[in-house]
Amino acid sequence: xxxxxIILRKPTAEDxxxxxxxxxxxxxxxxxxxxxxxxxCSHFSDTAVAAEKQGELVGFVSGYQIxxxxxxxxxxxxxxxDAKARGLGLAKKMVAEVLNxxxxxxxxxxxxxxxxDNEASWALFRSLAKQLDAPLEDSVxxxxxxxxxxxxxxxxxxxxxxxxxxxx
Ligand SMILES: CC(C)(COP(=O)(O)OP(=O)(O)OC[C@H]1O[C@@H](n2cnc3c(N)ncnc32)[C@H](O)[C@@H]1OP(=O)(O)O)[C@@H](O)C(=O)NCCC(=O)NCCS
Numbered sequence: 001x002x003x004x005x006i007i008l009r010k011p012t013a014e015d016x017x018x019x020x021x022x023x024x025x026x027x028x029x030x031x032x033x034x035x036x037x038x039x040x041c042s043h044f045s046d047t048a049v050a051a052e053k054q055g056e057l058v059g060f061v062s063g064y065q066i067x068x069x070x071x072x073x074x075x076x077x078x079x080x081x082d083a084k085a086r087g088l089g090l091a092k093k094m095v096a097e098v099l100n101x102x103x104x105x106x107x108x109x110x111x112x113x114x115x116x117d118n119e120a121s122w123a124l125f126r127s128l129a130k131q132l133d134a135p136l137e138d139s140v141x142x143x144x145x146x147x148x149x150x151x152x153x154x155x156x157x158x159x160x161x162x163x164x165x166x167x168x
Contacts, residue, residue, distance in 0.1 A: 011041035109161030
């Protein structure tokens with residue numbers, strides 16, 4: 001009998017197309033090109049996580065360490081949890097899995113961007129800030145008019161930290 005357990009692991013390039021499909025199922029996330037998802041799963045696999053249940057991709061977090069930052073900062077690009085796996089703490093577990101990796105222990109900040117209407121995302125990152133016992137600040141990162149030229153809602157930069165992973 002196959003296990004019902006959800007396995008968390010680093011993604012590989014073979015996950016790229018499944019990530020593309022998952023993100024498409026997870027409105028309001030912006031779909032990326034499949035090529036972009038393949039890069040997230042290959043070059044950036046050390047800062048990404050795939051959640052697999054019975055061979056099916058049910059969750060994914062993409063991200064990278066922001067280049068040239070004095071204080072190591074993990075930028076969380078997208079968090080996607082399949083509708084049938086929501087409400088079970090999977091998003092938080094995936095983030096924790098990445099932060100627990102040995103080569104992430106120097107990370108002091110998490111950054112992400114969120115549109116004002118994405119309540120689930122705000123709730124997730126507020127909950128993470130609480131868990132990390134760290135302040136959360138928000139400011140405009142990409143403005144609807146100035147940056148998106150009216151094609152997309154304003155993306156707010158959410159910055160959590162500083163935190164000390166050794167203490168968690
Ligand atoms: C947002 C999303 C990733 C949450 O996944 P999840 O596995 O259900 O989240 P978790 O169970 O880990 O919940 C994390 C916290 O957010 C809260 N939360 C989750 N979904 C919520 C919702 N729809 N409304 C309000 N709060 C919500 C939980 O109550 C929990 O808070 P707590 O720790 O204080 O109890 C998932 O709903 C999703 O993929 N949505 C579509 C894509 C998207 O908007 N992604 C967000 C980009 S970051």
